[in-house]
Amino acid sequence: MSSTEGFSHESRDPKWVQFLLIGLTLGFVFLLLILPLGVIFWEAFRKGIKTYALALSDRNAQSAIALTLLATAISVPVNMFFGLAAAWATTKYSFRGKSLLISIIDLPFAISPVIAGLMLILLYGIHGWFGSTLQSFGLQVIFAVPGVVLATMFVTVPFVARELIPVMQEQGSEQEWAAVSLGASGWQTFVKVTLPNIRWALLYGVLLCSARAMGEFGAVSVVSSNIRGLTNTLPLQIDALYNDYNAPAAFALSSILASLSILTLIAKSWLEARIDYRSKDKEELL
Amino acid sequence: MSVTGTMQARRLPGFGLTLGFTLFYVTLMIALPIAALLLKASAVSTTELIETLKSPRVQASLRLTFGASVLAALINTFFGFVAAWTLVRYRFIGRRMIDSLIDLPFAMPTAVSGIALMAIYAPTGLIGQHLIPWGIKTAISPLGVLIALVFIGFPFAVRTIQPAIEELDIEAEQASASLGASRLQTFTRVTLPSLLPAALTGFTLALARALGEYGSVIFIAGNLPMRTEIASLLIVSRLDENDVVGACAIAVVMLTATFGLLLGIQAIQWFIQRKTGRS
Amino acid sequence: MSVEVRQVNKTFGSYKALQDVSLKVNSGELVALLGPSGSGKTTLLRMIAGMEVPDRSQNSEEGKILFFNQDVAKWSVSQRQVGFVFQHYALFKHMSVFENIAFGLRVRPRGQRPSNAQIHDRVKQLLQLIQLEGFGDRFPMQLSGGQRQRVALARALAIEPKVLLLDEPFGALDAKVRQKLREWLRRLHEQMHTTTILVTHDQEEALEVADRVVVMNQAKIEQIGTPEEVFHRPASEFVIDFLGSVNVFSGRSSETLKGESKVYVRPHELQISRNSIDHTSISGQVQKIHRAGASAKVFVQTDNDQKVRVDVPMNQLQSLELGIGQQVFITPMQAHVFSPDYTI
Numbered sequence: 001m002s003s004t005e006g007f008s009h010e011s012r013d014p015k016w017v018q019f020l021l022i023g024l025t026l027g028f029v030f031l032l033l034i035l036p037l038g039v040i041f042w043e044a045f046r047k048g049i050k051t052y053a054l055a056l057s058d059r060n061a062q063s064a065i066a067l068t069l070l071a072t073a074i075s076v077p078v079n080m081f082f083g084l085a086a087a088w089a090t091t092k093y094s095f096r097g098k099s100l101l102i103s104i105i106d107l108p109f110a111i112s113p114v115i116a117g118l119m120l121i122l123l124y125g126i127h128g129w130f131g132s133t134l135q136s137f138g139l140q141v142i143f144a145v146p147g148v149v150l151a152t153m154f155v156t157v158p159f160v161a162r163e164l165i166p167v168m169q170e171q172g173s174e175q176e177w178a179a180v181s182l183g184a185s186g187w188q189t190f191v192k193v194t195l196p197n198i199r200w201a202l203l204y205g206v207l208l209c210s211a212r213a214m215g216e217f218g219a220v221s222v223v224s225s226n227i228r229g230l231t232n233t234l235p236l237q238i239d240a241l242y243n244d245y246n247a248p249a250a251f252a253l254s255s256i257l258a259s260l261s262i263l264t265l266i267a268k269s270w271l272e273a274r275i276d277y278r279s280k281d282k283e284e285l286l
Numbered sequence: 287m288s289v290t291g292t293m294q295a296r297r298l299p300g301f302g303l304t305l306g307f308t309l310f311y312v313t314l315m316i317a318l319p320i321a322a323l324l325l326k327a328s329a330v331s332t333t334e335l336i337e338t339l340k341s342p343r344v345q346a347s348l349r350l351t352f353g354a355s356v357l358a359a360l361i362n363t364f365f366g367f368v369a370a371w372t373l374v375r376y377r378f379i380g381r382r383m384i385d386s387l388i389d390l391p392f393a394m395p396t397a398v399s400g401i402a403l404m405a406i407y408a409p410t411g412l413i414g415q416h417l418i419p420w421g422i423k424t425a426i427s428p429l430g431v432l433i434a435l436v437f438i439g440f441p442f443a444v445r446t447i448q449p450a451i452e453e454l455d456i457e458a459e460q461a462s463a464s465l466g467a468s469r470l471q472t473f474t475r476v477t478l479p480s481l482l483p484a485a486l487t488g489f490t491l492a493l494a495r496a497l498g499e500y501g502s503v504i505f506i507a508g509n510l511p512m513r514t515e516i517a518s519l520l521i522v523s524r525l526d527e528n529d530v531v532g533a534c535a536i537a538v539v540m541l542t543a544t545f546g547l548l549l550g551i552q553a554i555q556w557f558i559q560r561k562t563g564r565s
Numbered sequence: 566m567s568v569e570v571r572q573v574n575k576t577f578g579s580y581k582a583l584q585d586v587s588l589k590v591n592s593g594e595l596v597a598l599l600g601p602s603g604s605g606k607t608t609l610l611r612m613i614a615g616m617e618v619p620d621r622s623q624n625s626e627e628g629k630i631l632f633f634n635q636d637v638a639k640w641s642v643s644q645r646q647v648g649f650v651f652q653h654y655a656l657f658k659h660m661s662v663f664e665n666i667a668f669g670l671r672v673r674p675r676g677q678r679p680s681n682a683q684i685h686d687r688v689k690q691l692l693q694l695i696q697l698e699g700f701g702d703r704f705p706m707q708l709s710g711g712q713r714q715r716v717a718l719a720r721a722l723a724i725e726p727k728v729l730l731l732d733e734p735f736g737a738l739d740a741k742v743r744q745k746l747r748e749w750l751r752r753l754h755e756q757m758h759t760t761t762i763l764v765t766h767d768q769e770e771a772l773e774v775a776d777r778v779v780v781m782n783q784a785k786i787e788q789i790g791t792p793e794e795v796f797h798r799p800a801s802e803f804v805i806d807f808l809g810s811v812n813v814f815s816g817r818s819s820e821t822l823k824g825e826s827k828v829y830v831r832p833h834e835l836q837i838s839r840n841s842i843d844h845t846s847i848s849g850q851v852q853k854i855h856r857a858g859a860s861a862k863v864f865v866q867t868d869n870d871q872k873v874r875v876d877v878p879m880n881q882l883q884s885l886e887l888g889i890g891q892q893v894f895i896t897p898m899q900a901h902v903f904s905p906d907y908t909i
Binding site for chain 2: 022028082093095114115119189208221222254258262269
């Protein structure tokens with residue numbers, strides 16, 4: 001946010017209106033956002049650092065962390081690859097049904113995670129479309145690790161594509177055409193010209209995708225058997241601990257995820273500043 | 287998704303590869319699951335479907351879900367507007383930190399938010415204990431559901447209204463003032479109308495998010511059948527009872543409502559754009 | 566290398582972008598495609614580059630594009646070896662000027678790729694050519710519009726293209742820079758003699774730079790000719806109207822008129838005098854005189870209520886002692902008559 005922006009937006013509202021609205025905002029944000037964040041760390045450390053360390057070193061907690069990382073490590077790269085392909089296909093070419101395709105890509109945002117889980121059960125459950133076939137190959141999806149991974153993939157499908165499509169739309173295809181006319185192959189054009197131009201937006205999408213992948217709860221809880229040490233992700237483990245009246249452990253694990261989300265927010269605003277900066281450059285170019 | 291002969295343009299490389307993979311992935315990951323749900327629901331007889339939806343427990347949960355979601359979205363639109371206005375128009379210490387924090391409900395896993403809210407609003411919680419003497423029960427009550435839904439929808443409202451305020455034409459406000467309008471008149475006649483489309487979108491997005499929310503609600507709600515059980519939770523209970531048909535029936539209602547909302551908002555936006563020539 | 570376009574059609578949905586367009590550009594020629602926006606000139610250029618495909622036609626002789634008498638329909642953009650310069654430059658923002666120019670050399674397959682030293686020399690040479698020595702390390706954002714456009718040109722020239730295609734190359738620049746770059750481009754062309762096709766909507770630019778001008782309107786070619794030909798012997802009403810200002814006489818205003826035809830006379834082709842010169846002289850009254858410019862613009866209201874602009878050299882204006890309201894005669898020294906049947 002530069003000084004010129006401040007110049008154009010800064011308001012000359014009466015002082016009392018400013019105080020009122022700033023007060024209202026700060027109060028609301030404090031009550032709604034800062035307080036819950038503080039409570040997590042307070043509750044996590046209330047019983048002492050020893051209880052905290054114990055909760056984290058628990059075998060089930062460790063395996064929950066491992067499963068969360070596994071699901072994230074699979075779904076983020078796959079959806080990143082998908083996002084790049086989808087953005088390229090929908091911004092570099094025109095074909096019938098393109099806007100329909102873009103709307104479909106966005107659908108997982110609009111579908112309740114619980115319903116997403118339900119859909120996966122209908123497909124891959126024992127009585128589902130593919131369930132018995134997969135079962136005969138000895139592959140259990142629902143109530144097992146593959147189901148957890150699939151659910152995580154489903155809820156994070158649009159994240160990268162959604163960040164890339166508007167950016168690539170705005171940049172147009174002139175640079176790509178220039179590269180091709182200079183003799184570059186499709187792959188060279190993508191790596192040398194397109195990728196450098198979209199790197200911040202890509203990183204942004206990957207960041208949001210990762211945050212969601214690590215934190216997904218509803219969809220995963222439906223398709224997971226909630227067996228500790230086996231199919232529990234971190235959020236599921238937190239749920240289980242909380243229901244066991246082991247709040248300190250639940251909050252200890254929560255504090256990891258909360259810290260990650262704070263990091264996400266910091267990285268997010270840093271990236272937003274970069275993306276802003278790039279788009280301002282573009283205006284100047286034209 | 288075919289390309290007609292006359293429309294054909296020479297293309298950049300990669301058309302087959304990228305579109306092929308996109309269509310394959312979208313079909314496998316999105317279209318197929320939705321088709322499975324719709325087919326399952328359509329295979330059930332209509333009477334059975336209606337029977338499921340007519341059960342008092344389902345009715346109560348739908349009422350709670352829709353009621354609390356609409357109320358939460360309204361609250362969020364108001365406070366979202368105030369927060370967005372404050373963040374764009376005023377300069378104060380901590381502004382950028384608050385700006386970043388707005389997205390916390392976005393970034394924080396819903397289960398974590400859920401137990402944090404519970405810790406605050408439980409009868410023994412940070413705030414809850416002070417409200418009990420006044421006879422206000424926040425946790426394990428519809429009020430708790432509302433609080434969780436406000437929490438989860440807040441960033442949607444702020445982030446849709448904020449860019450609209452940034453793009454406001456300050457000169458239009460100055461023109462209004464130069465024509466003799468008071469501040470309040472300028473605000474209600476010039477500023478507010480031009481922010482209406484964004485506010486409407488913010489409301490709808492917050493509402494759509496609230497309708498499908500699960501993780502942050504279930505802890506604070508307490509999940510008492512007929513009183514604080516939301517639709518998402520009822521789907522999960524039905525699945526636990528192996529009543530897949532019942533789960534599908536509720537899911538289809540929720541899905542239809544959400545899609546209807548999002549389509550409705552697109553139609554309204556389209557109408558406003560057409561009427562005013564704005565983009 | 567010569568470029569030929571044979572009876573090409575192009576439709577986008579229901580919109581006709583090109584209708585039966587044929588054109589031959591000779592080797593080493595600089596041809597300007599001139600027309601208003603939507604006339605199809607950019608579509609034609611992109612088609613030659615291989616970025617658009619002509620509509621298919623039953624007749625195998627139609628809808629062809631030939632490079633040096635060779636059908637290039639199946640050639641991809643990169644195979645055609647055209648140097649394409651985009652209106653908004655399309656420079657790679659994340660690369661230095663040097664890397665932008667070197668790009669086409671660096672992406673060649675290993676066997677054909679010049680060595681680093683060769684690339685270096687070639688880019689140095691091109692930087693000199695575009696008068697930007699010492700700018701190699703800068704980034705596109707740090708250059709002015711005119712400099713960016715020259716870099717875009719150097720980048721296209723680096724691959725030693727057989728044809729140079731320029732899409733409104735100076736369209737985004739201000740008038741002064743445009744004038745300079747225009748002269749520079751003409752000089753450059755005289756040095757290199759690369760077959761060049763330039764798209765522009767600026768008639769002055771086309772007339773000044775090109776060996777031949779192709780005037781396009783509504784998906785069709787109106788006229789092909791040297792700048793002199795299209796300016797002095799316009800083939801259609803559109804051409805005369807598009808190339809500079811013109812007075813239109815219609816109805817019974819002149820005896821030279823026959824039937825439905827209209828007479829077009831350019832402001833400098835009218836003589837203004839105190840007395841009638843011959844039977845074509847029309848009487849009128851001076852309404853306004855604009856003295857700013859090389860010649861004065863005199864606006865005359867004729868007796869049958871037509872507004873006519875006459876360009877009068879400054880010294881003549883003084884000797885005539887013209888004033889507002891003065892009764893004068895205007896006489897066409899040259900006229901272009903267009904009617905459904907015949908043309909002069």
